[in-house]
Amino acid sequence: MAMIEVERLTKKYRDRVAIDALSFSIEAGKIVGFLGPNGAGKSTTMKILTGFMPATEGKARVAGFDVFEKPLEAKRQIGYLPETPPLYPELTVRGFLKFVAEIKGVPRKQVKSEIARVAEGTGVTSELDRLNAALSKGYRQRVGIAQALIGNPKLLILDEPTEGLDPRQRNEVLQLIKGLAGQHTVVLSTHILAEVKTICEQVLIIHRGKIVADDTMAAISGGRESGLEEKFISLTAN
Amino acid sequence: MRNILAIAKKEMTVYLTTPWAWIVFTFVSFVSSFFFIGYLVRFKEAHEQIRLQGGWAQATPDEQFLRNLTDGVVMPLFSTMLVVLMFVVPFLSARLFAEERRQKTFELLMTSPLTSVEIVLGKYLGGLVIIGATVAVTMIYPLVLTMFGSSFSATTSEKTATLEWVTVMLGFGALVVWGATLLAIGTFVSSLTESVIAAGLITFALCLMWLVFQSVAPNADEPWRSVIDHLSIEAQLRNPLRGVFDLRPVVFFSSVIATFLVLTHRSVESRRWV
Numbered sequence: 001m002a003m004i005e006v007e008r009l010t011k012k013y014r015d016r017v018a019i020d021a022l023s024f025s026i027e028a029g030k031i032v033g034f035l036g037p038n039g040a041g042k043s044t045t046m047k048i049l050t051g052f053m054p055a056t057e058g059k060a061r062v063a064g065f066d067v068f069e070k071p072l073e074a075k076r077q078i079g080y081l082p083e084t085p086p087l088y089p090e091l092t093v094r095g096f097l098k099f100v101a102e103i104k105g106v107p108r109k110q111v112k113s114e115i116a117r118v119a120e121g122t123g124v125t126s127e128l129d130r131l132n133a134a135l136s137k138g139y140r141q142r143v144g145i146a147q148a149l150i151g152n153p154k155l156l157i158l159d160e161p162t163e164g165l166d167p168r169q170r171n172e173v174l175q176l177i178k179g180l181a182g183q184h185t186v187v188l189s190t191h192i193l194a195e196v197k198t199i200c201e202q203v204l205i206i207h208r209g210k211i212v213a214d215d216t217m218a219a220i221s222g223g224r225e226s227g228l229e230e231k232f233i234s235l236t237a238n
Numbered sequence: 239m240r241n242i243l244a245i246a247k248k249e250m251t252v253y254l255t256t257p258w259a260w261i262v263f264t265f266v267s268f269v270s271s272f273f274f275i276g277y278l279v280r281f282k283e284a285h286e287q288i289r290l291q292g293g294w295a296q297a298t299p300d301e302q303f304l305r306n307l308t309d310g311v312v313m314p315l316f317s318t319m320l321v322v323l324m325f326v327v328p329f330l331s332a333r334l335f336a337e338e339r340r341q342k343t344f345e346l347l348m349t350s351p352l353t354s355v356e357i358v359l360g361k362y363l364g365g366l367v368i369i370g371a372t373v374a375v376t377m378i379y380p381l382v383l384t385m386f387g388s389s390f391s392a393t394t395s396e397k398t399a400t401l402e403w404v405t406v407m408l409g410f411g412a413l414v415v416w417g418a419t420l421l422a423i424g425t426f427v428s429s430l431t432e433s434v435i436a437a438g439l440i441t442f443a444l445c446l447m448w449l450v451f452q453s454v455a456p457n458a459d460e461p462w463r464s465v466i467d468h469l470s471i472e473a474q475l476r477n478p479l480r481g482v483f484d485l486r487p488v489v490f491f492s493s494v495i496a497t498f499l500v501l502t503h504r505s506v507e508s509r510r511w512v
Contacts, residue, residue, distance in 0.1 A: 047345075050349040051348070051349055052345055052348050052349050072351045072353070073351075075349060075350060075351040076351045078349065080345075080349045082342065082345045082346075082349075084342040084345075086341075086342055086343040086344075086345050086346035087341075087343070088248070088252065088341070088343055089341065090251070090252045090255050090256050091248070091251060091252070091255075095251065099244060099247075099248045100346070100350075102240065102241070102244035103241055103244050103245070103347070103350045103351075103352055104350055104351065105240075105241075105351060147346070
């Protein structure tokens with residue numbers, strides 16, 4: 001079953017075309033790398049899929065729900081980490097996760113165990129009673145991921161989840177995402193190819209608003225160690 | 239409903255864990271205590287003067303409202319509070335939407351399974367509770383008066399209840415409704431901008447314009463004069479602040495609140511479409 005189906009999705013900001021008639025589909029349970037140079041349209045695509053903003057043209061379906069016609073049903077399937085983790089600095093980590101659980105409709109009795117579960121999974125249990133404002137960048141990012149995991153959504157959309165982390169944290173976060181495979185479909189955007197090589201099964205490369213590659217990791221890299229880099233550079237050259 | 243309450247609770251937590259609400263509570267109790275003492279001194283002096291002149295029968299009609307504590311102290315204080323609220327409500331309302339935009343947390347609300355109506359009502363409700371608490375701060379003074387003041391019946395000189403609580407509660411209600419109206423305007427302005435300071439200043443300017451609106455009336459021709467007079471705050475709140483229950487201001491202010499909440503909703507929705 002396809003978790004995400006996108007048909008001729010186009011977004012224009014006045015005259016500038018951010019994404020141009022994108023079509024792709026992503027199977028359930030896969031970890032998909034969404035690659036492209038800065039400004040290629042990765043974030044725009046993610047914002048449309050999560051219902052943050054509408055497309056100018058085209059269709060997008062998440063778990064069978066059209067994101068424009070059935071926005072609430074589609075949003076219930078998605079956990080989303082935006083480029084900037086959406087943390088209220090005034091709240092504690094626990095208070096923040098509780099708020100997210102409430103607005104995502106986690107049953108009242110399960111809120112506590114749900115917070116414990118995502119905090120455990122992202123390694124923020126020790127920080128639960130600190131204010132968001134006092135967290136280091138690495139922990140902010142983790143709380144951002146914890147927030148996306150609340151309610152156990154089928155689809156996780158992570159916009160540059162490892163941005164600003166040190167190599168050790170980066171590795172931990174990647175392992176964390178890898179562990180989500182199977183039970184969740186994960187779409188992560190990044191411009192760091194090494195990360196994609198470690199965890200992704202399918203790769204989408206987007207350049208100037210168009211899809212230039214959509215294939216399995218093995219097919220794109222051609223089995224060579226530097227295959228993905230070569231392909232990326234040649235496809236995004238002009 | 240649960241979503242609305244969750245957002246309202248979040249707003250209240252933010253107000254109460256940051257200086258916002260506490261600055262307002264402190265400011266309001268500071269300013270209102272000045273006015274309370276001022277009105278109380280005026281009340282006391284008036285009573286001494288009138289005793290020397292030979293009683294209330296000799297007093298001018300203008301002085302009659304000073305006969306009892308309710309009309310002589312509490313209601314003037316509430317009238318002053320109308321203006322004080324105009325300063326503090328924009329301060330509270332400004333952050334409601336502007337801050338979400340600035341901190342990029344709006345993306346969380348907009349990508350959660352919430353409707354725009356729930357977001358607007360939740361935020362409005364959270365702000366309303368804080369404004370209710372702000373107005374409640376001024377209820378200290380009627381309580382102080384009941385504890386330490388005393389009143390005598392004009393005809394039989396028997397001791398009566400110190401305050402007419404029905405009148406006091408009506409005035410309190412008028413203040414809450416007025417605060418709720420300002421909050422609706424402020425919520426709308428906040429939804430238009432990313433800057434908290436701009437939201438606060440624009441809201442304040444709008445409220446100030448509304449307050450001085452009435453002074454234009456005498457220079458206008460009919461039918462505008464009646465229209466302006468009808469829309470002025472003074473005309474709408476005259477009755478409740480005299481202790482006369484009147485359904486018209488309730489309808490009037492509810493309409494203003496509803497209008498601005500609908501506008502806020504439109505503004506939030508339109509953000510999805512840019």
